[in-house]
Amino acid sequence: MQTILVIISVGASLFYLGRQLYIRFFSQKEKCESCAVSKISKGN
Amino acid sequence: MKIALLGNPNTGKSSVFNSLTGLRQHVGNFPGVTVDKKIGEFSVNDTKYKLTDFPGTYSIYPRSKDEEVVYKVLSTPSNENYPDLAIIVVDASNIERNLLLFTQIYDLKIPSILVLNMSDIASRKGIKVDLDAIKATFPNVEIVETNARIGLGIQRLKETIHAFKVQNNPFKPFIEGNKLLEISDLEGQSCEAEKRFSLIKKLLEKVMVTSDLSTDSRSNKIDRFLVHPIFGYLFFTIILFFLFQFIYVFASFPMDWIDKGFGAFSFWVGNQLPNGLFSDLISQGIVPGIGGVLVFVPQIALLFFFLSILEESGYLSRVVFILDRIMRPIGLNGKSVVPLLSSVACAIPGVMAARTISNWKERLITILVAPLMSCSARIPVYTLLIALVIPSKTIFGFINLQGFVLFCLYFLGLISALVVAAVMHLILKAKDSSFLLLEMPSYKLPRLRNISLNVLEKVKIFIFEAGKVILAISILLWVLATFGPGDRMDVSVEKLKKEQVFLSLEKEDQQQLIASEKLANSYIGILGKTIEPVIAPLGYDWKIGISLITSFAAREVFVGSLATIYSVHDDGEEQTSLINRMRKERRDDGSLVYSLASGVSLMIFYVYAMQCMATLAVVKRETKSWKWPIIQMVFMGVLAYVGALIAYNILL
Numbered sequence: 099m100q101t102i103l104v105i106i107s108v109g110a111s112l113f114y115l116g117r118q119l120y121i122r123f124f125s126q127k128e129k130c131e132s133c134a135v136s137k138i139s140k141g142n
Numbered sequence: 143m144k145i146a147l148l149g150n151p152n153t154g155k156s157s158v159f160n161s162l163t164g165l166r167q168h169v170g171n172f173p174g175v176t177v178d179k180k181i182g183e184f185s186v187n188d189t190k191y192k193l194t195d196f197p198g199t200y201s202i203y204p205r206s207k208d209e210e211v212v213y214k215v216l217s218t219p220s221n222e223n224y225p226d227l228a229i230i231v232v233d234a235s236n237i238e239r240n241l242l243l244f245t246q247i248y249d250l251k252i253p254s255i256l257v258l259n260m261s262d263i264a265s266r267k268g269i270k271v272d273l274d275a276i277k278a279t280f281p282n283v284e285i286v287e288t289n290a291r292i293g294l295g296i297q298r299l300k301e302t303i304h305a306f307k308v309q310n311n312p313f314k315p316f317i318e319g320n321k322l323l324e325i326s327d328l329e330g331q332s333c334e335a336e337k338r339f340s341l342i343k344k345l346l347e348k349v350m351v352t353s354d355l356s357t358d359s360r361s362n363k364i365d366r367f368l369v370h371p372i373f374g375y376l377f378f379t380i381i382l383f384f385l386f387q388f389i390y391v392f393a394s395f396p397m398d399w400i401d402k403g404f405g406a407f408s409f410w411v412g413n414q415l416p417n418g419l420f421s422d423l424i425s426q427g428i429v430p431g432i433g434g435v436l437v438f439v440p441q442i443a444l445l446f447f448f449l450s451i452l453e454e455s456g457y458l459s460r461v462v463f464i465l466d467r468i469m470r471p472i473g474l475n476g477k478s479v480v481p482l483l484s485s486v487a488c489a490i491p492g493v494m495a496a497r498t499i500s501n502w503k504e505r506l507i508t509i510l511v512a513p514l515m516s517c518s519a520r521i522p523v524y525t526l527l528i529a530l531v532i533p534s535k536t537i538f539g540f541i542n543l544q545g546f547v548l549f550c551l552y553f554l555g556l557i558s559a560l561v562v563a564a565v566m567h568l569i570l571k572a573k574d575s576s577f578l579l580l581e582m583p584s585y586k587l588p589r590l591r592n593i594s595l596n597v598l599e600k601v602k603i604f605i606f607e608a609g610k611v612i613l614a615i616s617i618l619l620w621v622l623a624t625f626g627p628g629d630r631m632d633v634s635v636e637k638l639k640k641e642q643v644f645l646s647l648e649k650e651d652q653q654q655l656i657a658s659e660k661l662a663n664s665y666i667g668i669l670g671k672t673i674e675p676v677i678a679p680l681g682y683d684w685k686i687g688i689s690l691i692t693s694f695a696a697r698e699v700f701v702g703s704l705a706t707i708y709s710v711h712d713d714g715e716e717q718t719s720l721i722n723r724m725r726k727e728r729r730d731d732g733s734l735v736y737s738l739a740s741g742v743s744l745m746i747f748y749v750y751a752m753q754c755m756a757t758l759a760v761v762k763r764e765t766k767s768w769k770w771p772i773i774q775m776v777f778m779g780v781l782a783y784v785g786a787l788i789a790y791n792i793l794l
Contacts, residue, residue, distance in 0.1 A: 112614075122760075122762075
């Protein structure tokens with residue numbers, strides 16, 4: 099049971115770091131929801 | 143109904159926004175604080191209104207990236223953000239300049255409410271405005287007087303918004319036959335602005351009464367000293383000196399409490415939980431990981447507390463003003479001061495604040511050098527290394543040597559940023575240069591509410607953004623340090639146990655040696671040994687190398703990584719244990735790993751190295767290219783390596 103919980107924790111950590119890396123560097127979506135400059139400019 | 147909140151910088155626009163919506167937004171005084179769009183909602187008699195806070199701008203003609211937003215939205219009725227109603231906030235104590243933007247928006251035929259904010263300061267300056275006379279000039283506009291900092295007039299503003307109806311009066315333009323949006327050249331725009339200013343001046347002669355009080359305000363008297371060519375710099379230096387002294391002294395107490403608290407908690411958790419892998423992960427990985435985040439909260443909170451006081455009082459605008467003349471010869475100007483000052487807390491808002499710089503070259507240089515300013519994430523690294531290799535003694539009878547080294551590291555970062563900026567100024571070519579247009583806000587007594595909200599917001603960001611990354615890395619590092627490929631760890635331990643030297647040791651030392659052997663054969667140990675030849679010339683061993691790699695995510699991870707790698711057992715004094723363990727650490731030849739040479743070399747490395755993924759991501763986003771973050775990482779990496787190499791070889 100303890101081993102499974104460790105695997106879940108490691109998986110969650112890897113997923114979180116990978117997702118952060120993707121969002122920050124590769125995602126086309128703007129990271130910051132309140133970011134006006136990019137968001138509004140994009141709307142035009 | 144979509145409502146746009148518009149106005150010049152430093153008119154109290156953000157205060158109006160906070161008062162109307164109740165949303166928490168930073169209220170600032172220095173130029174360009176409202177870079178991001180803020181959206182809020184409020185309701186009057188069950189009717190909901192959506193309010194958008196736009197970047198502060200002096201006219202609708204854009205001079206920087208964030209001002210472009212205002213132009214794009216207001217010039218395009220089909221834009222999804224085009225407002226049904228514009229609330230234009232003007233500083234009642236500086237009405238002439240503020241009316242330029244208002245009259246432009248008025249001439250765009252956007253239904254408007256004119257908010258005369260800072261009415262208290264206007265009164266103190268002896269300025270009285272005849273509202274009826276203004277209304278006669280702009281018949282379709284409603285006018286409300288407010289003092290948003292204390293919420294005065296906000297209810298009336300809400301009622302005015304609720305009752306607002308587009309008037310059917312024939313439109314009476316401020317400038318006849320104006321073609322505001324068709325003027326694209328700078329000269330034409332200047333002409334248009336001049337024409338408006340001359341009409342505004344005539345209008346104010348009719349509607350504004352100024353008593354003698356305005357000739358020499360309290361702010362002007364203070365400014366004679368604070369922006370003085372000599373005393374201004376002296377005062378700023380003293381302020382900075384005390385700021386860092388306070389942070390250094392006051393943060394240490396709560397940091398110790400948090401550190402000891404988490405050490406004890408980790409120990410307690412370890413005893414309470416049943417034996418097992420996950421229990422070890424919680425007590426040795428997760429709890430110390432969370433503690434590793436929270437221990438820096440006092441420093442972050444104090445830093446922003448003092449910066450907020452300076453900002454709220456109006457002093458930071460004076461700093462921008464006096465530093466403008468220092469920045470010019472190296473290709474920057476006062477507008478770069480705000481991003482650089484922000485970078486002392488964190489380079490991310492610093493890089494984003496560079497949006498207010500209209501000239502691309504100046505903006506790029508500011509973005510590239512901002513991470514050289516020593517950010518708050520470096521404080522734990524510096525503090526640990528200073529405590530490790532710099533003796534705690536007094537020099538010249540009154541200067542604390544450790545504190546002096548910390549000051550030197552900050553100073554080195556600042557000087558390096560200026561030197562690199564000067565070099566880039568020579569390399570990068572640009573046709574024109576921008577100038578600083580700065581409006582000095584009146585001095586105000588800092589409001590505790592605004593300061594508290596700002597500090598809370600920053601601390602929240604630190605805990606929940608940086609904290610999650612640190613926690614995730616702590617978990618991964620713990621796993622990588624606990625396991626190794628196949629049975630390699632067991633085989634090496636068995637081999638060790640048969641050695642004569644091992645058998646002659648005390649039991650406690652044997653356990654220590656077994657732990658070291660396991661670590662050396664874990665995944666992290668193997669990786670560390672692989673990179674060791676690259677970092678050995680700097681005086682580092684493989685354990686430091688691993689911490690350098692993990693701290694690429696964030697600099698503060700360095701301390702946590704070392705704590706994990708050295709297998710420090712939580713005994714309620716984790717920090718002391720780590721330092722003691724590091725002090726005893728020796729190489730195979732018996733020499734100390736953390737000598738003065740290697741310690742200073744590490745400090746120099748952290749002054750220069752671009753150890754922050756989040757900053758690189760923001761630089762990539764802001765420059766819309768991979769080129770600049772890569773260039774930044776490479777040049778900072780080279781500076782770090784060469785600087786550390788030189789320091790190590792000189793002090794060896």
